[in-house]
Amino acid sequence: MRLASRRLLTAAGVTRVLSLFGIVTAVGLLPWLSGRDPALTVLRARSAEQEPTREALDAVRQDLGLDAGPLSLLGSWASDLLHGDLGTSWVSGTDVLPSVVSGLQVSLALMGAAFAVAVLLAGALVAPVLVRGRRSAGAFAAMLAAVPEFLLATVALLVCGVWLGWLPTSGWQGPAYMVLPALALGVPAGGLLGRLVADALPAVLDERWVELWRGAGVGGARVSAAALRRVLPPLVPQFGMAAVGLTGGAVAVETVFAVPGIGRMALGAAKSQDLPLLQGAVLALLLLGLAVGALSALTRRRLLGPALRDASLTLPPARPVRTHPAIPSALFAVLAVAIGWGLLRDPYAIDTTNRLASPTGSHPLGTDGLGRDVLARLGHGAASTVGTAAAVCLLSLLVALALGFLPGVAAGAADIANALPPVIVGILVAAAAGPGTGGAALAVALISWPPLAAHAAALVQEVRASSFLMAQRAIGAPPLWILTRHVLPSVAAPVARHALLRLPGIALALASLGFLGLGAQPPAPEWGLLLDESRAYVERAPWAALAPAVALALLAGLAVSGASYAQGRNGTKGRQAVKEIPVGV
Known part of the structure:
Protein backbone atom coordinates (compact mmCIF):
# COMPACT_ATOMS: atom_id res chain seq x y z
CA MET A 1 0.00 0.00 0.00
CA ARG A 2 2.80 2.39 0.92
CA LEU A 3 4.65 1.56 -2.32
CA ALA A 4 1.53 2.21 -4.40
CA SER A 5 1.01 5.53 -2.64
CA ARG A 6 4.63 6.48 -3.29
CA ARG A 7 4.28 5.63 -6.97
CA LEU A 8 1.12 7.72 -7.17
CA LEU A 9 2.88 10.73 -5.64
CA THR A 10 5.85 10.29 -7.98
CA ALA A 11 3.62 10.11 -11.07
CA ALA A 12 1.69 13.18 -9.91
CA GLY A 13 4.92 15.13 -9.34
CA VAL A 14 6.36 14.22 -12.76
CA THR A 15 3.09 15.15 -14.49
CA ARG A 16 2.93 18.41 -12.57
CA VAL A 17 6.44 19.39 -13.69
CA LEU A 18 5.81 18.37 -17.30
CA SER A 19 2.52 20.28 -17.42
CA LEU A 20 4.14 23.41 -16.02
CA PHE A 21 7.02 23.07 -18.48
CA GLY A 22 4.53 22.71 -21.34
CA ILE A 23 2.67 25.87 -20.35
CA VAL A 24 5.87 27.91 -19.98
CA THR A 25 7.08 26.61 -23.36
CA ALA A 26 3.78 27.53 -25.00
CA VAL A 27 4.03 31.03 -23.53
CA GLY A 28 7.59 31.37 -24.81
CA LEU A 29 6.58 30.23 -28.31
CA LEU A 30 3.55 32.50 -28.58
CA PRO A 31 5.10 34.53 -31.43
CA TRP A 32 5.27 31.33 -33.51
CA LEU A 33 1.99 29.85 -32.32
CA SER A 34 0.05 32.96 -33.24
CA GLY A 35 -2.14 32.58 -36.29
CA ARG A 36 -1.55 36.21 -37.24
CA ASP A 37 1.65 37.87 -38.40
CA PRO A 38 2.97 39.78 -35.36
CA ALA A 39 5.25 41.84 -37.59
CA LEU A 40 2.23 43.28 -39.40
CA THR A 41 0.48 44.06 -36.09
CA VAL A 42 3.55 45.77 -34.67
CA LEU A 43 4.10 47.75 -37.87
CA ARG A 44 0.55 49.07 -37.78
CA ALA A 45 0.86 49.88 -34.08
CA ARG A 46 4.08 51.82 -34.64
CA SER A 47 3.04 53.64 -37.76
CA ALA A 48 -0.50 53.35 -39.10
CA GLU A 49 0.37 55.19 -42.33
CA GLN A 50 3.35 53.04 -43.34
CA GLU A 51 2.74 50.53 -46.10
CA PRO A 52 3.29 46.89 -45.03
CA THR A 53 5.86 46.15 -47.72
CA ARG A 54 8.06 43.06 -47.58
CA GLU A 55 11.10 45.16 -46.70
CA ALA A 56 9.25 46.88 -43.83
CA LEU A 57 7.94 43.61 -42.44
CA ASP A 58 11.38 41.97 -42.70
CA ALA A 59 12.88 44.87 -40.80
CA VAL A 60 10.30 44.45 -38.00
CA ARG A 61 10.93 40.69 -37.84
CA GLN A 62 14.66 41.27 -37.59
CA ASP A 63 14.13 43.87 -34.89
CA LEU A 64 11.90 41.52 -32.89
CA GLY A 65 14.09 38.48 -33.44
CA LEU A 66 11.37 36.54 -35.25
CA ASP A 67 13.71 35.58 -38.07
CA ALA A 68 15.92 33.48 -35.78
CA GLY A 69 13.55 30.51 -35.60
CA PRO A 70 11.36 29.16 -32.79
CA LEU A 71 14.04 27.27 -30.82
CA SER A 72 16.41 30.22 -30.83
CA LEU A 73 13.59 32.55 -29.85
CA LEU A 74 12.54 30.25 -26.97
CA GLY A 75 16.10 29.93 -25.74
CA SER A 76 16.66 33.67 -25.83
CA TRP A 77 13.37 34.32 -24.03
CA ALA A 78 14.12 31.73 -21.34
CA SER A 79 17.64 33.09 -20.83
CA ASP A 80 16.34 36.62 -20.40
CA LEU A 81 13.63 35.32 -18.07
CA LEU A 82 16.19 33.69 -15.77
CA HIS A 83 17.94 37.08 -15.52
CA GLY A 84 14.69 38.84 -14.60
CA ASP A 85 14.23 40.43 -18.03
CA LEU A 86 10.75 40.05 -19.55
CA GLY A 87 11.68 41.86 -22.74
CA THR A 88 10.40 45.02 -24.38
CA SER A 89 6.85 45.76 -25.42
CA TRP A 90 6.42 45.44 -29.17
CA VAL A 91 3.86 48.25 -29.23
CA SER A 92 5.04 50.86 -26.72
CA GLY A 93 8.77 50.03 -26.75
CA THR A 94 8.96 50.13 -22.93
CA ASP A 95 10.30 47.44 -20.59
CA VAL A 96 7.71 44.81 -19.75
CA LEU A 97 8.81 44.11 -16.16
CA PRO A 98 7.84 47.54 -14.68
CA SER A 99 4.46 47.36 -16.41
CA VAL A 100 3.82 43.84 -15.07
CA VAL A 101 4.87 44.84 -11.54
CA SER A 102 2.62 47.91 -11.64
CA GLY A 103 -0.36 45.95 -12.91
CA LEU A 104 0.26 43.16 -10.40
CA GLN A 105 0.27 45.64 -7.51
CA VAL A 106 -3.12 46.97 -8.57
CA SER A 107 -4.55 43.48 -9.01
CA LEU A 108 -3.21 42.31 -5.64
CA ALA A 109 -4.77 45.32 -3.92
CA LEU A 110 -8.09 44.61 -5.63
CA MET A 111 -7.91 40.90 -4.79
CA GLY A 112 -7.05 41.70 -1.18
CA ALA A 113 -10.10 43.94 -0.87
CA ALA A 114 -12.24 41.33 -2.62
CA PHE A 115 -11.02 38.58 -0.30
CA ALA A 116 -11.86 40.78 2.70
CA VAL A 117 -15.39 41.18 1.32
CA ALA A 118 -15.57 37.42 0.79
CA VAL A 119 -14.49 36.66 4.36
CA LEU A 120 -16.99 39.14 5.82
CA LEU A 121 -19.82 37.75 3.73
CA ALA A 122 -18.86 34.16 4.56
CA GLY A 123 -18.81 35.07 8.24
CA ALA A 124 -22.31 36.54 7.97
CA LEU A 125 -23.56 33.35 6.30
CA VAL A 126 -21.87 31.05 8.81
CA ALA A 127 -22.81 32.96 12.00
CA PRO A 128 -26.44 31.70 12.13
CA VAL A 129 -25.19 28.10 11.86
CA LEU A 130 -22.86 28.59 14.83
CA VAL A 131 -25.54 30.33 16.87
CA ARG A 132 -28.50 28.04 16.12
CA GLY A 133 -26.57 24.91 15.20
CA ARG A 134 -28.39 24.30 11.93
CA ARG A 135 -28.09 25.15 8.26
CA SER A 136 -29.09 28.70 7.35
CA ALA A 137 -29.26 30.49 3.99
CA GLY A 138 -27.51 27.62 2.19
CA ALA A 139 -29.51 28.14 -1.00
CA PHE A 140 -28.90 31.89 -0.86
CA ALA A 141 -25.15 31.35 -0.47
CA ALA A 142 -25.14 28.93 -3.39
CA MET A 143 -26.99 31.45 -5.54
CA LEU A 144 -24.44 34.16 -4.72
CA ALA A 145 -21.59 31.80 -5.53
CA ALA A 146 -23.08 30.94 -8.91
CA VAL A 147 -23.34 34.54 -10.15
CA PRO A 148 -20.48 35.26 -12.63
CA GLU A 149 -18.23 38.15 -11.66
CA PHE A 150 -18.64 39.91 -15.01
CA LEU A 151 -22.43 39.80 -14.62
CA LEU A 152 -22.37 41.17 -11.08
CA ALA A 153 -19.90 43.87 -12.16
CA THR A 154 -22.20 44.97 -14.99
CA VAL A 155 -25.25 45.11 -12.72
CA ALA A 156 -23.32 47.00 -10.03
CA LEU A 157 -22.06 49.46 -12.63
CA LEU A 158 -25.58 49.98 -13.95
CA VAL A 159 -27.38 50.32 -10.62
CA CYS A 160 -24.88 51.85 -8.18
CA GLY A 161 -22.83 53.83 -10.67
CA VAL A 162 -25.18 54.94 -13.45
CA TRP A 163 -28.67 55.04 -11.96
CA LEU A 164 -27.94 55.96 -8.33
CA GLY A 165 -24.57 57.67 -8.83
CA TRP A 166 -23.25 56.49 -5.48
CA LEU A 167 -19.77 55.39 -6.56
CA PRO A 168 -17.34 56.00 -9.45
CA THR A 169 -17.64 53.56 -12.31
CA SER A 170 -14.17 53.57 -13.85
CA GLY A 171 -10.56 54.27 -13.03
CA TRP A 172 -8.27 53.69 -10.05
CA GLN A 173 -7.75 56.93 -8.18
CA GLY A 174 -8.65 56.20 -4.58
CA PRO A 175 -10.46 53.89 -2.14
CA ALA A 176 -13.87 54.82 -3.55
CA TYR A 177 -12.87 53.39 -6.93
CA MET A 178 -12.16 50.03 -5.28
CA VAL A 179 -15.61 49.47 -3.76
CA LEU A 180 -17.64 48.27 -6.75
CA PRO A 181 -14.87 46.06 -8.23
CA ALA A 182 -14.18 44.50 -4.81
CA LEU A 183 -17.88 43.77 -4.31
CA ALA A 184 -18.19 42.25 -7.79
CA LEU A 185 -15.26 39.93 -7.07
CA GLY A 186 -15.87 39.28 -3.37
CA VAL A 187 -19.58 38.48 -3.30
CA PRO A 188 -19.41 35.26 -5.40
CA ALA A 189 -16.27 34.15 -3.54
CA GLY A 190 -17.92 34.90 -0.19
CA GLY A 191 -20.99 32.94 -1.20
CA LEU A 192 -18.80 29.96 -2.11
CA LEU A 193 -16.77 30.06 1.11
CA GLY A 194 -19.87 30.58 3.24
CA ARG A 195 -21.64 27.70 1.55
CA LEU A 196 -18.71 25.32 2.06
CA VAL A 197 -18.40 26.10 5.76
CA ALA A 198 -22.14 26.28 6.43
CA ASP A 199 -22.67 22.91 4.74
CA ALA A 200 -19.96 21.23 6.86
CA LEU A 201 -20.64 22.81 10.25
CA PRO A 202 -23.96 21.12 11.19
CA ALA A 203 -22.46 17.64 10.92
CA VAL A 204 -19.43 18.73 12.97
CA LEU A 205 -21.64 20.26 15.65
CA ASP A 206 -23.42 16.89 15.96
CA GLU A 207 -20.18 15.09 16.80
CA ARG A 208 -19.77 13.56 20.23
CA TRP A 209 -17.01 15.88 21.41
CA VAL A 210 -19.25 18.95 21.05
CA GLU A 211 -21.84 17.41 23.36
CA LEU A 212 -19.14 16.54 25.90
CA TRP A 213 -17.68 20.05 25.82
CA ARG A 214 -21.07 21.66 26.33
CA GLY A 215 -21.86 19.24 29.14
CA ALA A 216 -18.60 20.22 30.81
CA GLY A 217 -19.62 23.86 30.77
CA VAL A 218 -17.34 25.07 27.96
CA GLY A 219 -18.53 28.40 26.60
CA GLY A 220 -20.24 28.74 23.25
CA ALA A 221 -17.46 30.91 21.85
CA ARG A 222 -14.82 28.23 22.53
CA VAL A 223 -17.01 25.50 21.07
CA SER A 224 -17.60 27.59 17.93
CA ALA A 225 -13.88 28.31 17.56
CA ALA A 226 -13.04 24.61 17.94
CA ALA A 227 -15.74 23.64 15.42
CA LEU A 228 -14.33 26.10 12.90
CA ARG A 229 -10.83 24.71 13.44
CA ARG A 230 -12.23 21.23 12.87
CA VAL A 231 -13.98 22.35 9.66
CA LEU A 232 -11.28 24.46 8.05
CA PRO A 233 -8.39 22.02 7.24
CA PRO A 234 -10.31 19.86 4.73
CA LEU A 235 -11.80 23.01 3.15
CA VAL A 236 -8.57 25.01 2.82
CA PRO A 237 -7.81 23.61 -0.69
CA GLN A 238 -11.27 24.78 -1.78
CA PHE A 239 -10.48 28.20 -0.32
CA GLY A 240 -7.29 28.24 -2.39
CA MET A 241 -9.25 27.42 -5.54
CA ALA A 242 -11.65 30.27 -4.72
CA ALA A 243 -8.69 32.64 -4.42
CA VAL A 244 -7.35 31.40 -7.76
CA GLY A 245 -10.80 32.07 -9.20
CA LEU A 246 -10.37 35.69 -8.17
CA THR A 247 -7.48 36.01 -10.64
CA GLY A 248 -9.74 34.89 -13.49
CA GLY A 249 -12.68 36.98 -12.38
CA ALA A 250 -10.42 40.00 -11.99
CA VAL A 251 -9.83 40.11 -15.75
CA ALA A 252 -13.53 40.74 -16.44
CA VAL A 253 -14.02 43.05 -13.47
CA GLU A 254 -10.95 45.12 -14.34
CA THR A 255 -12.26 45.41 -17.89
CA VAL A 256 -15.74 46.53 -16.80
CA PHE A 257 -14.43 49.19 -14.39
CA ALA A 258 -11.31 50.15 -16.43
CA VAL A 259 -8.98 49.17 -13.58
CA PRO A 260 -5.31 49.14 -14.70
CA GLY A 261 -4.61 45.68 -13.31
CA ILE A 262 -2.61 42.85 -14.76
CA GLY A 263 -5.70 40.97 -15.98
CA ARG A 264 -6.85 43.89 -18.11
CA MET A 265 -3.25 44.31 -19.27
CA ALA A 266 -3.09 40.68 -20.41
CA LEU A 267 -6.38 41.00 -22.28
CA GLY A 268 -5.27 44.18 -24.05
CA ALA A 269 -1.91 42.64 -24.94
CA ALA A 270 -3.64 39.60 -26.46
CA LYS A 271 -5.90 41.75 -28.61
CA SER A 272 -3.04 43.97 -29.82
CA GLN A 273 -0.62 41.03 -30.31
CA ASP A 274 1.87 42.64 -27.92
CA LEU A 275 3.28 39.20 -27.14
CA PRO A 276 6.17 40.13 -24.76
CA LEU A 277 3.71 42.01 -22.56
CA LEU A 278 1.25 39.13 -22.80
CA GLN A 279 3.95 36.62 -21.87
CA GLY A 280 4.91 38.60 -18.77
CA ALA A 281 1.32 39.12 -17.65
CA VAL A 282 0.35 35.45 -18.12
CA LEU A 283 3.45 34.23 -16.29
CA ALA A 284 2.66 36.56 -13.40
CA LEU A 285 -0.92 35.30 -13.23
CA LEU A 286 0.24 31.67 -13.40
CA LEU A 287 2.78 32.19 -10.63
CA LEU A 288 0.13 33.95 -8.58
CA GLY A 289 -2.21 30.96 -8.93
CA LEU A 290 0.55 28.49 -8.03
CA ALA A 291 1.59 30.61 -5.05
CA VAL A 292 -2.00 30.66 -3.77
CA GLY A 293 -2.19 26.88 -4.10
CA ALA A 294 1.09 26.42 -2.21
CA LEU A 295 -0.07 28.86 0.47
CA SER A 296 -3.32 26.96 0.94
CA ALA A 297 -1.39 23.67 1.31
CA LEU A 298 0.92 25.28 3.88
CA THR A 299 -2.05 26.72 5.77
CA ARG A 300 -3.74 23.33 5.90
CA ARG A 301 -0.53 21.76 7.17
CA ARG A 302 -0.25 24.33 9.97
CA LEU A 303 -3.90 23.92 10.95
CA LEU A 304 -3.58 20.15 11.19
CA GLY A 305 -0.54 20.31 13.44
CA PRO A 306 2.37 17.83 13.71
CA ALA A 307 0.24 14.91 14.89
CA LEU A 308 -2.16 14.93 11.92
CA ARG A 309 0.03 16.11 9.04
CA ASP A 310 0.41 12.63 7.60
CA ALA A 311 -3.19 11.63 8.29
CA SER A 312 -6.16 12.22 6.05
CA LEU A 313 -8.62 14.39 7.95
CA THR A 314 -12.05 14.34 6.39
CA LEU A 315 -15.37 15.83 7.33
CA PRO A 316 -18.47 13.80 8.18
CA PRO A 317 -21.12 13.60 5.45
CA ALA A 318 -22.89 16.92 4.91
CA ARG A 319 -26.61 17.04 5.22
CA PRO A 320 -28.19 17.14 1.77
CA VAL A 321 -29.78 20.40 0.68
CA ARG A 322 -33.48 20.00 0.12
CA THR A 323 -34.67 21.89 -2.93
CA HIS A 324 -38.22 21.62 -4.18
CA PRO A 325 -38.33 20.19 -7.71
Missing part, protein backbone atom coordinates in the same frame (compact mmCIF):
# COMPACT_ATOMS: atom_id res chain seq x y z
CA ALA A 326 -40.57 23.08 -8.75
CA ILE A 327 -37.67 25.56 -8.48
CA PRO A 328 -35.43 24.16 -11.25
CA SER A 329 -38.55 23.34 -13.27
CA ALA A 330 -39.78 26.94 -13.04
CA LEU A 331 -36.39 28.39 -13.99
CA PHE A 332 -36.11 25.99 -16.91
CA ALA A 333 -39.65 26.88 -18.07
CA VAL A 334 -38.90 30.63 -18.05
CA LEU A 335 -35.69 30.13 -20.02
CA ALA A 336 -37.34 27.70 -22.44
CA VAL A 337 -40.21 30.10 -23.19
CA ALA A 338 -37.84 33.03 -23.81
CA ILE A 339 -35.52 30.94 -25.98
CA GLY A 340 -38.33 29.33 -27.96
CA TRP A 341 -40.01 32.68 -28.56
CA GLY A 342 -36.73 34.21 -29.67
CA LEU A 343 -35.93 31.36 -32.05
CA LEU A 344 -39.04 32.26 -34.07
CA ARG A 345 -37.58 35.69 -34.86
CA ASP A 346 -34.73 36.95 -37.05
CA PRO A 347 -31.68 37.86 -34.92
CA TYR A 348 -29.79 39.61 -37.74
CA ALA A 349 -32.48 41.92 -39.20
CA ILE A 350 -31.17 45.50 -38.91
CA ASP A 351 -33.54 48.48 -38.61
CA THR A 352 -31.53 51.64 -37.98
CA THR A 353 -34.70 53.72 -37.75
CA ASN A 354 -35.73 51.71 -34.68
CA ARG A 355 -32.45 51.78 -32.74
CA LEU A 356 -32.55 51.35 -28.94
CA ALA A 357 -36.35 51.11 -28.97
CA SER A 358 -38.14 50.43 -25.69
CA PRO A 359 -39.97 47.11 -25.22
CA THR A 360 -43.16 47.01 -27.27
CA GLY A 361 -45.55 44.40 -28.62
CA SER A 362 -43.47 43.94 -31.77
CA HIS A 363 -40.19 43.91 -29.79
CA PRO A 364 -40.94 42.47 -26.32
CA LEU A 365 -37.40 43.11 -25.07
CA GLY A 366 -36.65 46.18 -27.19
CA THR A 367 -33.92 46.60 -29.78
CA ASP A 368 -30.15 47.04 -29.66
CA GLY A 369 -27.83 49.69 -31.10
CA LEU A 370 -28.46 48.50 -34.68
CA GLY A 371 -32.20 48.04 -34.31
CA ARG A 372 -31.99 44.25 -34.01
CA ASP A 373 -34.59 42.46 -31.90
CA VAL A 374 -33.11 41.65 -28.47
CA LEU A 375 -35.47 38.72 -27.87
CA ALA A 376 -34.45 37.12 -31.15
CA ARG A 377 -30.76 37.47 -30.38
CA LEU A 378 -31.34 36.13 -26.89
CA GLY A 379 -33.04 33.00 -28.20
CA HIS A 380 -30.56 32.25 -30.96
CA GLY A 381 -27.64 33.02 -28.63
CA ALA A 382 -28.90 30.45 -26.13
CA ALA A 383 -28.98 27.77 -28.81
CA SER A 384 -25.35 28.33 -29.80
CA THR A 385 -24.12 28.80 -26.21
CA VAL A 386 -25.81 25.70 -24.79
CA GLY A 387 -24.85 23.64 -27.87
CA THR A 388 -21.19 24.58 -27.51
CA ALA A 389 -21.35 23.93 -23.76
CA ALA A 390 -22.80 20.46 -24.42
CA ALA A 391 -19.89 19.63 -26.76
CA VAL A 392 -17.36 20.85 -24.18
CA CYS A 393 -19.14 18.87 -21.47
CA LEU A 394 -18.98 15.68 -23.54
CA LEU A 395 -15.29 16.18 -24.31
CA SER A 396 -14.53 16.78 -20.62
CA LEU A 397 -16.43 13.61 -19.72
CA LEU A 398 -14.41 11.48 -22.16
CA VAL A 399 -11.11 12.93 -20.92
CA ALA A 400 -12.14 12.40 -17.30
CA LEU A 401 -13.10 8.76 -17.88
CA ALA A 402 -9.75 8.11 -19.55
CA LEU A 403 -7.71 9.86 -16.85
CA GLY A 404 -9.74 8.26 -14.07
CA PHE A 405 -7.73 5.09 -14.65
CA LEU A 406 -4.47 7.08 -14.40
CA PRO A 407 -4.85 8.83 -11.01
CA GLY A 408 -1.22 9.94 -10.82
CA VAL A 409 -1.31 11.63 -14.21
CA ALA A 410 -4.71 13.18 -13.50
CA ALA A 411 -3.66 14.56 -10.10
CA GLY A 412 -0.51 16.24 -11.39
CA ALA A 413 -2.14 17.80 -14.45
CA ALA A 414 -5.18 18.85 -12.40
CA ASP A 415 -3.01 20.94 -10.04
CA ILE A 416 -1.74 23.00 -12.97
CA ALA A 417 -5.19 23.19 -14.61
CA ASN A 418 -6.74 24.42 -11.35
CA ALA A 419 -4.18 27.24 -11.23
CA LEU A 420 -5.41 28.54 -14.62
CA PRO A 421 -8.89 30.10 -14.67
CA PRO A 422 -10.80 29.86 -17.98
CA VAL A 423 -10.17 33.52 -18.79
CA ILE A 424 -6.38 33.10 -18.63
CA VAL A 425 -6.49 30.01 -20.84
CA GLY A 426 -8.85 31.87 -23.16
CA ILE A 427 -6.35 34.71 -23.48
CA LEU A 428 -3.58 32.26 -24.41
CA VAL A 429 -5.77 30.43 -26.94
CA ALA A 430 -6.93 33.73 -28.45
CA ALA A 431 -3.32 34.90 -28.77
CA ALA A 432 -2.38 31.70 -30.57
CA ALA A 433 -5.44 31.05 -32.73
CA GLY A 434 -7.40 34.28 -32.58
CA PRO A 435 -10.70 34.87 -30.76
CA GLY A 436 -13.68 32.73 -31.73
CA THR A 437 -16.19 30.17 -30.56
CA GLY A 438 -13.80 27.27 -31.17
CA GLY A 439 -11.02 28.89 -29.19
CA ALA A 440 -13.34 29.67 -26.28
CA ALA A 441 -14.63 26.08 -26.28
CA LEU A 442 -11.06 24.74 -26.28
CA ALA A 443 -10.08 27.04 -23.41
CA VAL A 444 -12.99 25.92 -21.22
CA ALA A 445 -12.45 22.25 -22.12
CA LEU A 446 -8.78 22.44 -21.10
CA ILE A 447 -9.64 23.31 -17.50
CA SER A 448 -13.10 21.76 -16.98
CA TRP A 449 -12.02 18.11 -16.71
CA PRO A 450 -10.17 18.02 -13.31
CA PRO A 451 -13.27 17.71 -11.04
CA LEU A 452 -14.72 15.03 -13.29
CA ALA A 453 -11.39 13.18 -13.41
CA ALA A 454 -11.08 13.32 -9.60
CA HIS A 455 -14.59 11.89 -9.29
CA ALA A 456 -13.84 9.13 -11.83
CA ALA A 457 -10.54 8.22 -10.11
CA ALA A 458 -12.29 7.92 -6.73
CA LEU A 459 -14.97 5.66 -8.20
CA VAL A 460 -12.41 3.51 -10.03
CA GLN A 461 -10.50 2.99 -6.80
CA GLU A 462 -13.72 2.11 -4.97
CA VAL A 463 -14.91 -0.35 -7.61
CA ARG A 464 -11.52 -2.07 -7.91
CA ALA A 465 -11.48 -2.65 -4.14
CA SER A 466 -14.99 -4.16 -4.06
CA SER A 467 -15.50 -7.79 -3.08
CA PHE A 468 -17.50 -8.77 -6.16
CA LEU A 469 -14.61 -7.67 -8.41
CA MET A 470 -12.21 -9.82 -6.40
CA ALA A 471 -14.58 -12.73 -6.95
CA GLN A 472 -14.56 -12.09 -10.70
CA ARG A 473 -10.76 -12.22 -10.71
CA ALA A 474 -10.80 -15.39 -8.63
CA ILE A 475 -12.97 -17.25 -11.16
CA GLY A 476 -10.61 -16.23 -13.97
CA ALA A 477 -12.55 -13.42 -15.65
CA PRO A 478 -10.39 -11.62 -18.28
CA PRO A 479 -9.27 -8.08 -17.34
CA LEU A 480 -10.89 -6.59 -20.45
CA TRP A 481 -14.20 -8.25 -19.60
CA ILE A 482 -14.03 -6.94 -16.03
CA LEU A 483 -13.20 -3.45 -17.30
CA THR A 484 -16.01 -3.24 -19.87
CA ARG A 485 -18.70 -5.12 -17.92
CA HIS A 486 -18.13 -3.94 -14.36
CA VAL A 487 -15.65 -1.10 -13.82
CA LEU A 488 -16.54 1.22 -16.70
CA PRO A 489 -20.36 1.01 -16.30
CA SER A 490 -20.05 1.61 -12.54
CA VAL A 491 -17.93 4.71 -13.15
CA ALA A 492 -19.45 6.17 -16.33
CA ALA A 493 -23.02 6.66 -15.09
CA PRO A 494 -22.25 8.75 -11.93
CA VAL A 495 -19.60 10.81 -13.73
CA ALA A 496 -21.98 11.43 -16.63
CA ARG A 497 -24.60 12.77 -14.19
CA HIS A 498 -21.90 14.94 -12.63
CA ALA A 499 -20.93 16.28 -16.07
CA LEU A 500 -24.57 17.06 -16.87
CA LEU A 501 -24.87 19.10 -13.69
CA ARG A 502 -21.78 21.07 -14.78
CA LEU A 503 -23.37 22.03 -18.10
CA PRO A 504 -24.82 25.42 -16.95
CA GLY A 505 -21.48 26.34 -15.37
CA ILE A 506 -19.66 25.59 -18.61
CA ALA A 507 -22.16 27.74 -20.50
CA LEU A 508 -21.50 30.60 -18.06
CA ALA A 509 -17.74 30.21 -18.60
CA LEU A 510 -18.25 30.44 -22.37
CA ALA A 511 -20.40 33.53 -21.87
CA SER A 512 -17.67 35.16 -19.79
CA LEU A 513 -15.15 34.65 -22.61
CA GLY A 514 -17.64 36.06 -25.10
CA PHE A 515 -18.12 39.07 -22.83
CA LEU A 516 -14.36 39.73 -22.95
CA GLY A 517 -14.23 39.42 -26.73
CA LEU A 518 -12.37 36.09 -26.62
CA GLY A 519 -15.29 33.93 -27.74
CA ALA A 520 -17.92 34.38 -30.41
CA GLN A 521 -17.41 37.43 -32.61
CA PRO A 522 -20.01 39.91 -33.96
CA PRO A 523 -22.62 39.60 -35.29
CA ALA A 524 -23.09 36.27 -33.48
CA PRO A 525 -25.92 36.51 -30.90
CA GLU A 526 -23.97 35.00 -28.00
CA TRP A 527 -25.10 35.97 -24.49
CA GLY A 528 -21.77 37.23 -23.19
CA LEU A 529 -21.20 39.16 -26.40
CA LEU A 530 -24.71 40.67 -26.15
CA LEU A 531 -23.91 41.91 -22.66
CA ASP A 532 -20.62 43.39 -23.81
CA GLU A 533 -22.20 45.15 -26.81
CA SER A 534 -24.96 46.66 -24.66
CA ARG A 535 -22.47 48.35 -22.29
CA ALA A 536 -21.86 51.13 -24.81
CA TYR A 537 -25.45 52.37 -24.51
CA VAL A 538 -26.45 51.04 -21.10
CA GLU A 539 -27.64 54.48 -19.91
CA ARG A 540 -29.98 54.98 -22.88
CA ALA A 541 -31.27 51.42 -23.26
CA PRO A 542 -30.75 49.47 -20.02
CA TRP A 543 -33.21 46.77 -21.13
CA ALA A 544 -30.76 45.61 -23.81
CA ALA A 545 -28.23 44.84 -21.05
CA LEU A 546 -30.77 43.52 -18.55
CA ALA A 547 -32.13 40.88 -20.95
CA PRO A 548 -28.89 38.84 -21.25
CA ALA A 549 -28.06 39.63 -17.61
CA VAL A 550 -31.34 38.15 -16.37
CA ALA A 551 -30.92 35.15 -18.69
CA LEU A 552 -27.45 34.47 -17.29
CA ALA A 553 -28.76 34.88 -13.73
CA LEU A 554 -31.52 32.35 -14.46
CA LEU A 555 -28.94 29.99 -15.91
CA ALA A 556 -26.84 30.34 -12.74
CA GLY A 557 -29.92 29.71 -10.63
CA LEU A 558 -30.73 26.64 -12.70
CA ALA A 559 -27.22 25.30 -12.09
CA VAL A 560 -27.51 25.76 -8.31
CA SER A 561 -31.08 24.54 -7.88
CA GLY A 562 -30.54 21.54 -10.15
CA ALA A 563 -27.43 20.49 -8.26
CA SER A 564 -29.11 21.02 -4.90
CA TYR A 565 -32.16 19.01 -5.95
CA ALA A 566 -29.93 16.17 -7.18
CA GLN A 567 -28.00 16.21 -3.91
CA GLY A 568 -31.15 16.21 -1.82
CA ARG A 569 -32.64 13.37 -3.86
CA ASN A 570 -29.59 11.16 -3.88
CA GLY A 571 -28.54 11.91 -0.30
CA THR A 572 -25.19 10.56 0.70
CA LYS A 573 -24.73 8.59 -2.51
CA GLY A 574 -25.02 11.72 -4.59
CA ARG A 575 -22.75 13.81 -2.41
CA GLN A 576 -19.55 12.79 -4.17
CA ALA A 577 -20.97 13.66 -7.58
CA VAL A 578 -22.38 17.01 -6.54
CA LYS A 579 -19.61 18.33 -4.31
CA GLU A 580 -17.33 18.91 -7.31
CA ILE A 581 -19.79 21.16 -9.13
CA PRO A 582 -18.25 24.62 -9.69
CA VAL A 583 -20.73 27.18 -8.50
CA GLY A 584 -18.66 30.12 -9.71
CA VAL A 585 -16.84 29.20 -12.94
